[in-house]
Amino acid sequence: MTYDVSAIRAQFPALAAGTAHFDGPGGTQTPLPVIEAVTDALSRPLSNRGRLLAGERNADGIVVGARRAMADLLGAAPSGIVFGRSATQLVYDLSRTLATEWSPGDEVVVTRLDHDSNIRPWIQAAERVGATVRWADFDPATGELSPDHIRAALSDRTRLVAVTAASNLIGTRPPVAEISRLVHDAGALLHVDGVHRTAHSAVDVERLGADFFVCSPYKFLGPHHGVLAARPELLETLRPDKLLPSSDTVPERFEYGTLPYELLAGTRAAVDFLAGLDTDASGTRRERLTASFAAIEEHEGALRARLDGGLSALGGTTVHSRAADRTPTTLLTFPGRSTTAAYRFLAERGIHAPSGSFYAVEASRRLGLGDTGGLRVGLAPYSDGEDVDRLLTGLSEFLRS
Structure with a gap:
């Protein structure tokens, strides 16, 4: 298993802006192959689906390819x-x-x-x-x-x-x-x-x-x-x-x-990109996806452990993500402090960790957080240790401010 996060990050143009992104649960950043696939779909002849003209064939091929890609991703037909x-x-x-x-x-x-x-x-x-x-x-x-x-x-x-x-x-x-x-x-x-x-x-x-x-x-x-x-x-x-x-x-x-052909082309490219994250993986696309997600879980799990350890050392922080089996997504509150203020404080330092209930309003209420929710920290395949350290430093500074 080989997971090169530096090489992966190089494929995301948005990361060059310098922001440490913890907003993945709301939507991830986009890698070059996906951007290029969308551009390519819109650059070639494109029309309603069919088999006679180039534009028809291009549209049909995009839809068929996207269905197969999503089927491989989900283990579906x-x-x-x-x-x-x-x-x-x-x-x-x-x-x-x-x-x-x-x-x-x-x-x-x-x-x-x-x-x-x-x-x-x-x-x-x-x-x-x-x-x-x-x-x-x-x-x-x-x-x-x-x-x-x-x-x-x-x-x-x-x-x-x-x-x-x-x-x-x-x-x-x-x-x-x-x-x-x-x-x-x-x-x-x-x-x-x-x-x-x-x-x-x-x-x-x-x-x-x-x-x-x-x-x-x-x-x-x-x-x-x-x-x-x-x-x-x-x-x-x-x-x-x-x-x-x-x-x-x-x-x-x-x-x-009419389906959004260019978006479906990008979706197929995203699945193919995910299938290549473990550079040692081989076999069918489904097999490579399985291997790559194992690598993603290992990578994100290690970062989550680093984050959890740092949060426990901070003090003044309540962690609401406690399930034994969970994704690398952590909801935080700060007794006596506003999570919206924390979000703004971090944003000023180029760290994107948003605050809210994120449409999970029933869960937020059940946790005793009303409709306000908390500060959500989500890891993604392109997250790295430096991102986590920047976040922990930013939270430490916020809690001392």
Whole structure:
């Protein structure tokens, strides 16, 4: 395993500005191959998909290539990959479609740990058809969401459970595979928000047991749009609203209007870039991705340990990310001090660690932080030890100020 963070950082033009980025959970910086792929797609002939003219073939090749790349990244079938404007948009579309089969007395389960995009669409869809919403809690002392939390919310009327694969606020990674078995034993579907998880570890939607899995390429070095993965045979059973002349085949049935070809070209490039981060890896793209994510986890894990050690030595800091299994994302507060003030203090020193609840408002409230949240520190594949040391120095200076 070879992971050369200096060589990786050299591929990110934005890093030349000198900012130490800890804002990856909100969106990562973009490597050159992705930028070049977007530019190349827009520089060549491009039109609606087809097989006759160059522009048609280019568009078709981009879409097919992007589906295959995302399938390799997620362990899914290319024909089960749906593209949309954002993960939020895809969840709203899916919730409205699934709700057409719900009726009063049916139940939907959401969790206090999730981003609001995996909560509010399901609540609103349930309300429209008279279905009941049940809440699964998590332990605010540990940050853990266990299978028991989900089991307590299940019944024989449960139709769907929505759960995160990793909290974008505190990093907790619930045991999704165990939760999936409970959900399926109850005869329900499982919708997994994988937006934060996909950036930090290898994903296999089949092993996770996710019926639906959403993610966002801009969280893992790619462009801004959303991706939904599901079994093609499951998608075949769903009838979303669509325009009469638009394709009724899966997955195009769920994609509205002309796809953003240049962004899909960038997404394929992002997956290929990720597959090459472990320079010793070989084999299929899926195999190289698995090896590269193992290297990413080792790299980010070492930096997280460095960060955790530095934070424990600071004093005056409360760490809310405590789960045994979590991503390298840490939520901090400072008793008697404003995290917004800390964010501004760090920003003046070229360190980007934002403050807020980051749309995980239910989790923030459950942690006792209201809608304010805290200072979120997120590591990314291009983070290095110097970044972490700059952050710790900046926090030390803030706490003394």
